[in-house]
Structures are given as structure tokens and as C-alpha cells.
Amino acid sequence: MRKIAMITLFFIVFSSLQHVAAASLTDEKIMFENELEDIAQEIERTEEKEKLIPLKQKENELKATISAYEKAINYLPGKATMQLNSFASMQLGSDSPPQEYISIYQAAAKKYNMDWTLLAAVHKIETQYSSINNMVSSAGAVGHMQFMPATWDFYGVDGNGDGQADPYNIRDAIFSAANYLSASGASDGLIKKALFAYNHSTKYGNDVLTVQTNIKQAFTKNNIDSVEIGKQFINNSIYVFGGGRNQSDIDRGRFDCSSFVHFSLTNTGYDVGALSSVTTDTLKKLGKSVSISDIQPGDLVFFDTYKKDGHVGIYAGKGKFIGAQESTGVAIADMTTGYWKEKFNGRIKRL
Secondary structure, eight states, X not given: OHHHHHHHHHHHHHHHTTTSOHHHHHHHHHHHHHHHHHHHHHHHHOOOHHHHHHHHHHHHHHHHHHHHHHHHHTOOTTOHHHHHHXXXXXXXXXXXXXXXXXXXXXXXXXXXXXXHHHHHHHXXXXXXXXXXXXXXXXXXXXXXTTBOHHHHHHHOOOSSSSSOOOTTSHHHHHHHHHHHHHHTTGGGTOHHHHHXXXXXXXXXXXHHHHHHHHHHHHTOTTTOOHHHHHHTTTTSOEEOTTXXXXXXXXXXXXXXXXXXXXXXXXXXXXXXXXXXXXXXXXHTTSSEEOOGGGOOTTOEEEEOSSSTTOEEEEEEETTEEEEXXXXXXEEEEESSSHHHHHHEEEEEEEO
16 A cells, blocks of 8 residues: 555655645655654664554655655656656566665675575565555564564564664664575575465465566576666766765666666676675775776776776776766766776776
């Protein structure tokens, strides 16, 4: 129900742009943000678990409402229909997970020895990627990955290092799901057995496996390469230093060079670390070094701009690379002449 409500809200808010000034929508968003801040403070002060649950539910509802307002306020001029359709498609059935969750799936999967797409598929089936109303089921399962309280008490882990295991914290929830699935056989390849332990239904297991297959197909390196993924943002993005590290920025095409490369690689199935902390320095440590004579499309290329290895892009072939440039946003540039030839430092990494 919540995803329908959110789409309805988005349509209402979006339509109101025809009649209400953007400043008015911004004021309303600020009102919700203030309420969210109050709720967050109340959560910090609350220690009793039974009182925390409704507060966490309200917090999730407010975050979803604010997100809908942001999508209306920050739509790209001239591309309203495209963005509206994209948002509706995402909410109404796309199996592809939100970009901001992928690095969490990958980190948890690496720790507990399983395919990250299995965690994504469970997340999709359980809460539609955390979009269902309140994230509390009629049976009493709670949080992003829908744990029964007794199961959480046994398998819940602290995934974000804050000293608490919280089913309403996305990182804790995903790491805990990986822990539970691993203990139930997933790490040994017993996927159906693990899924049956997670939810005692053969249909549930089949549904998860179907979604997992769809996710794998969408993220297969052989189907889509990182250069083609990145091209969607040409003439449809802006450069923001430090941008591109949350779903809102990605939806609006706000990247710096590192976050753009992270987006392109992650969406072709590569594990390149956490989105929140990606930099040129983290990217240059990945993969193996290759020589300029062996360079291939998809290789990472580095440039000494404001510092050594201060800029990174993805080689596109024929002496060109795609990247998020300060002057152009995402664009294809020639590294065999002019500025980029001068700044190219010879570092090439292949994942």
C-alpha cells in the first residue's frame, strides 16, 4: 500500500508544480524535515524497545514523504515525463535494487560467503526494498528484512559498528539477513534450504530465486558494459564535488568523478566498495595495472589534476574516456590531446 500511496503523493506534488510555486513545496518539505529531526531526537532518548517501534515507523514514513517532495522539486526541466515514468517504474515492480543498497549487499555477502544478489532478492520480496508501509507485517516481522523478534534476538548483528543491532537500520538488517541465511546453509550452497528457514514457504523461496535471476540478468557484465551505463548521464548531469553518494543525487545526475565511476561499475556487477566512501584513492587500489599499449574499454584511467590521481574516468576506446568532469558533467573526452593528454599520468587499472 505504501508504494501506491507514495506514487500518488508524487503525482499530486508533481502536478502541483503547475499551480504552486516551488518555494511553497520547499516550505512543506522543510516542515516534514523538522518533524523528522524531532522524531530522530526522540528515538535517541528512547530506550524501551516497544516504544521505539512506532517511532521508527514514523521515521520511515517521513523519510519517504520527504523523498517524494524532493523528486517533485528537483525534477529536470524538459525531462519531467521521463523522470515521472522512471519513478513510477521503480516503485511498481522493477527488480533492480536502489544503488545506495548495493554496496551493503556486497559487503555483507563477502563477509558471510554468498552471492549479493540473494540478499537483494530477499530484500525485494520482504519489503520491496524498504518501501512498504511501516515495515511491520501482520505476523509481527519487523524491519527492512522482516525478522521475527525472537529470530532477531538470535541472529541480529551490528552491521554499522554503532554498538547496537537494530532491524530498522538498513546495514544491520542486511548483515543480519546474511548471517541468518549463512547459518541456514546459504554459505554452503544450500540456497533453497536457507530460504525455507527464512520463510517456511516453498513459494517464497521460488519467488526469491526468480527475483535473484532477474537481478543477475540486469547486472551481468556481458549484457551491459560500464561505458554504456554511464552514457545515460551525458547532457543529463552536473558535476558536484562530493555528490553522487546517495540515491537522491544519483536520480538527479549529480556526480563527482569517483561516484560516477562507482555507479557505472556497480551497475555492471563489480564490487568496488562502499558508495559513501569512494574516492580516486580507493579506486586506484582496485584491480590490476595494465600498460597503455594494452588498454581496453572499461579500464579505469587516472589523471593528475588538483592532486596526484585527482581524477578518474572509464576508457571508452579510440583514445577517449567517459567521466564526470567539472566543466561538463558526465561527458566523453579525448585523452590523446590537450588538457587530458597533459594530465593523464599513465595509471590504468583493470577490474
